[in-house]
Amino acid sequence: MIEFRQVTKRYDSDHTALRQVNFALDRGELAFLTGHSGAGKSTLLKLVMVMERPSAGEVVVGGQLLNRLPRRQIPYIRRHIGVVFQNHQLLFDRTVFDNVAMPLEVTGASPSDIGRRVRAALDKVGLLSKEKMNPMQLSGGEQQRVGIARAVVNKPPLLLADEPTGNLDPELSADIMNLFGQFSQVGVTVLIATHDIALVNEMNRRTLTLDHGRLVAGGSPLMGV
């Protein structure tokens, strides 16, 4: 699903975020991406989302080489990737329902289709009863779950999460990890960037560890599965 081949990302001449990173994630695999802050976790996720382009090496997502993807094609790649952010990036000028509906609206889906799928996604994260509320009225954990519902509403084959449990207490974090586990069971590839080592150890899943831009553990596709 994701494959990095000798990927290097250099920002300026003196700052190298990733150095010759090699790894591959299979369909339905759930993996963690850990490392100290500034180790390159965010850069790696940005490369998958085509927010950044690699300086060297190849990034392949869903069988498609992203290096020379034309700018116009980027939105179509992003439609196959759900993303969950630490600060969830919800819009407070609209209801929970409308927030979750955004990925479907950009594809021009019909209103009835949107209604059905948004409710299915909200049901999955247990927030169906709050669809008409403003995200501002929800708790931090609930807001994060709305973010997850938005990420999975168009059933993407790949789900990325950047510090999804950053601001949450351990109990809520475990809840959210369970949600990710369920998605991977139905064939979604999940990659979670986090520095919450306790949580990673508890889940006992494959873990990619970055240290100063180098992949120091979990690089081989078979390790830790």
Added chain:
Amino acid sequence: MGVALALPVALLLVLMSLEGVSAGWESGARVTAYLKLDVGVDEARGLLQEIESDSRISEVELVERDQALAEFRISSGLDEALDFLQENPLPHTLLITPEDSARTEAGVEGLVRYIQKMDSVERVQVDLGWLQRLNAITEMLSRAVWALSVLLAAAVVLVIGNTVRLAIENRRDEILVAKLVGGTDSFVRRPFLYTGAWFGLGGGVVAFILLELSLWWLNGPIERLAGLYRSDFSLAGLSFDGAFALIIVAMVLGWLGAWVAVKRHMDDIDPGEIA
């Protein structure tokens, strides 16, 4: 914005009205030939026939000196003063109307030269001078109006561009998220382009209303003034086509302004900023 649109259109309307008037007068351009005082009536009639036979002439009218004096007596009100004159000071006069084809500036000049050369003609007068001046002024004004229109159109584009820029800033988060979940550039731009076009539509309608109001306000005095000058000059309002064109142009300008703003500001918003 409505004002910016209304101003050039109002000036254009005034110009079009002026041009209509001068076109009407041009068709009435006549050459007046004053004969020498010692030319008799018979000779004048002979001259009339000679000039009438020229292919460039459509009509010639002879105003005999007695008739001219009688008319002058009525129109000038110098009735008693004229009685003191021992003889009629007015010559016979030929009023010559050229054919349409000879009514160009060069044609009229040729005609004037031809009549001037005749022995019994004292002086030829053409009422074209002030007409040419009016034409020159309207032409200069029309260029000035076009230049002004271009400037004001640019102003409209900038005003709408700025409005849309603010709208883009206000909805920055929404644009980011839309791009993040796979919204294409055109999907993200569309509502802003529509906003620009709607602003243009509003501006066009406001301009139209302003125009109609000021025309209605001005028409009474203008008719009175034109009446005093015995002119049928009147300010023509916008036709249906004109109003339609005004609103369409305004919408296009609005759309263009939005497009400029979107090009300059929205494409900068990159989802890379949040992750």
